[in-house]
Amino acid sequence: MTQPFIRNHQYNFIKKQADHVLRTHNTVSDPKVVEAVIFLAESKIMEQFPELSKEQKELLQPITTCKTSQDFAEYLNRLSEYTIDFPAITEAQIKKLFPKTKKLKLPDLANMEISKLTYLGWIDIATNKIYFVYPENGKFIGVEGKFTPGNKKNLCSLCHGHEEVALVTAISKAKSSLSPDYYKAVGNYMCVDAEKCNKRITDVSQLEDFFQRVLV
Template sequence: MCGPFIRNHQYNDIKKQAGNLQHALRTIADRKVLESVRQGTAAKIAELFPDASSLQKQMLEDIVTLETSEDFHKYLRTLEPHIVEFPHITEKQIQKLFPKNKKLKIPNLSEIDRRYVTYLSWIDISTNKLFIVYHLDGQFVGVEGKYTPTNKKSYCFVCNKYEDLALFSAISKKRPAKASADYYKAVGNYLCMHGHECNKNITDVSSLENFINTVIG
């Protein structure tokens, strides 16, 4: 029995690699070159799962046998039951992450497909604030900050895709040893305006985790 072992960002990366291989199959005629691309694709996917079991490895390596668009669709559908859901969290737990926000507006958690979530996020339009909830090192962490749409497209620091962006600016909890009482440091970066699109695109969590660690101290 092979249970869930693929995180959302890893599934997105597999989709990306599958797309690259499909493109190669459509545009490259040389069979030796194609075989090299197939093996390279399988190796990149294997690198995402250094601790995979033999059964998990076999499932992932099936990508080298794919030929048609339908083959690729079936392959990705086969992996979907093995996606790890974002950990269950309640409204009460979220409220505890943002104790200063007494009237915190929380999205309907029951409507979220947690398989395709790397981080939860929502915007409070009344306060122009963005809230992020992430599961880091075995526990939930929350980050809130000012949300300012930029009305332009560029690369999101979280998913590195070319999307409509907003500036997200949060106050870091890190303080120098001899900082004055009124010391504060804002940490800002540009990210996708729409969190669900970012969750579809993200293939690496390192930038997100670095940002969160900078804010929470």
């Protein structure tokens, strides 16, 4: 039996390609154009998975034969059975990631669909703090930062969606070569609502780069 092999951001990517193909079927009459769009979508999806078994490839390929919204809904529902869950995490584990933070505001884990996340993120409005937790190489890593609400929509650096964003800044643990007392701030515009961001993110390179620049 095929084991789960699709990460959340990869599933979002496949969904985005499926939406594009469906839209093409509904709006384009030239069969050659439709064929080209389907071929490109399939190629992009396969590129997400450098190593695929025969069974895994067979699960992904039906995007080439789907035509109706029902077809695509069934295709995505089938793939959802093979998504990799975000690792279970406890409040105690989260506290260990932020040992210097007194009175740490914890996320409402009981009311979150943790398994469908790419990263765990939440804010503490009282302190203008924002927190990120990400699974890497079998363990969790965490970053704490400050957020400055923009009160307007803009592009999120993580999911590239046009949503309400905040300027998130975190202090890098690496000291500057200019002065041992100077610490570099790492900043990016990110979604205020991490749940929405997790539903759109299709590439983790920016997220992992953010963690890398802060923690190394």
